Amino acid sequence: MTRPHIHTIHHQPISTQHYGWDNSLPPQLRAAPGDTLDFAIQDASGGQINEHSTAADVLNFDFSRTNPVNGPVYIEGAEPGDVLSVEVLDFQESPGSGSSSAWGWTGILPGFGLLAADFPNPWLHISRYDREKVVFTPEITLPTRPFTGTIGLAPAEPGLHSVVPPRRVGGNLDIHDLTRGAKLYLPVEVPGALFSVGDTHACQGDGEVCGTAVETAMNVQLKFGLLKGANYSAPRFELPGSSVATVGSKGYYATTGLGPDLYVAAQDAIRAMIDHLGREYRLDAPLAYALCSVAVDLKISEIVDAPNWVVSAYLPRGIFG
Template sequence: MAHTFHISKSERHLKWDNSLPPVATVPSGSTLTFDLLDGGHNQFTASSTDADILTFNLSLADPAHGPIYVESAEPGDVLKIEFVDLRPARYGWTAIFPGSVGFGLLHDEFPEHKLQIWDLETHRQDGYTVFKEGIHVPVNPFLGVVGLAREEAGEWSTIPPYETGGNIDCKHITVGSVLYLPVKVKGALFSCGDGHAAQGDGEVCGTAIETPMNVTVRLTVEKGMQWVESPHYITSHEHTANLVRGGGKGEYAALGIDADLREASRKALRGLINWLVAEKRLTREESYILCSVAADLKIVEAVDMPHFGVACSLPLGVFVGPPYI
């Protein structure tokens, strides 16, 4: 018999901790629905402005909803997570936080704060949101935080990713995708959160299109998958089609070359921002935000030492009208 459980936005935590009592105990194969706060703990609303960044409480970031105890899950097993439905709220936000906060690949080069509010309702059926007139960003909902409790005792931040998942921020794990996570504690203790309406690979300014989200997932315990020692996933056909739709006009990319992989990534991002400013007449802050929600970092060279090659590429399909085409 199929079982369905609902988890409210009040059932959340801010640290991974295998001693947390579960908010629900479910059999393997159960479907769960979640009402999720956004990655900023709903501190921004559709009417927020740049000034609201100054009162943002970073200690509330990346709430995870749960944990869920899955019956029959034992250390050494794998939890299979199927993403059935991901429904963003009517609005979202992207922020450049002041440089001292440390978010963003170029945080030291962007000392001023900026908040972008996105309308996620008007063009929901069309599958995009408007960055500004002439620039559309395809909507591709996914969860930034999907994870299980760690084996180690104590409290662990929800901000970084771990071998057991967490804040993996992988835009490819969307509706129809399947994620596999290694179980380290009895019951697995599954939690999720941090809904995103869109993001580029790298989330380079530190935030995606952050949004509250209604979520439906199915949790199943898998035995005998010893090769899964970190998050593994299978993408959906629909996700592949969405990528083609967003990039059907090709890409513009800048390459960063450096002996340090992070510095090569910074150079690539800086190059793409410079192109957006020079050719598309966007501001540096607008360019940084657009790169975070729509551009992808890719390792294109990792064997010809001592240098790495990293590309930062933007689908030209985001430019849909004057003055950008």
């Protein structure tokens, strides 16, 4: 008779980090399907930004230290062709020094972001947040909706791979719906799956257009499962109904971009939204761009009426006090 596995809750947080995906990295822990793990995640700057930082710190950013991920974790029984399920259980924010509230940063990094050519100068903004709300400015409050921007498995291809682009096995997905109660499914390409996670955010708009959300350190608890032989071609996820934040009670204002190129259309929609935020709310351009990154949702409204497609940018009016 085979003795059944007793599911384990690992209370010691996993804090060991690595930079980039590499299937030759030794696992920091071995876990089994059904186990719950706790990860102590650093912000995406790798500690280079603190709550007292300025734009000069963004200018001197060391990109080799960005987006550290915690792990890897070896999942017993996981083989290529299987699918690892990752259930998001909870988050705990990291309070700032001398403050009961947590903090996060949003930055414009030269050469990075949807409108990099429009915003060539470094810029940094610090927000305060708790479990319920993010105070972006005294006049702008967003719902706290934490998630892990980078979450994935080691690829089969050998060598070190950048953590920046998303991949078939996950990685820097930046899907803001992967909050409490969500379940993510990741294709396994190597024995043990070799799972890692990082890049926690307090909130983000769909698109993360300036390249950063409200970046912050957090602890996150995840529960693992395994679908044998499922052979998914790319990540999938499911959400409980309660995971969708109700930020639209006061309606939305939307701008659009149209044309044969979705990327250019997205740029045009965000440029129009920055113009609206400047005219209607007197926000300067960098602050408006950052607000688009943390609160505005990009949507593909139409992609069948050739030769032009439509991208819409949705601003929830309820974030303004």
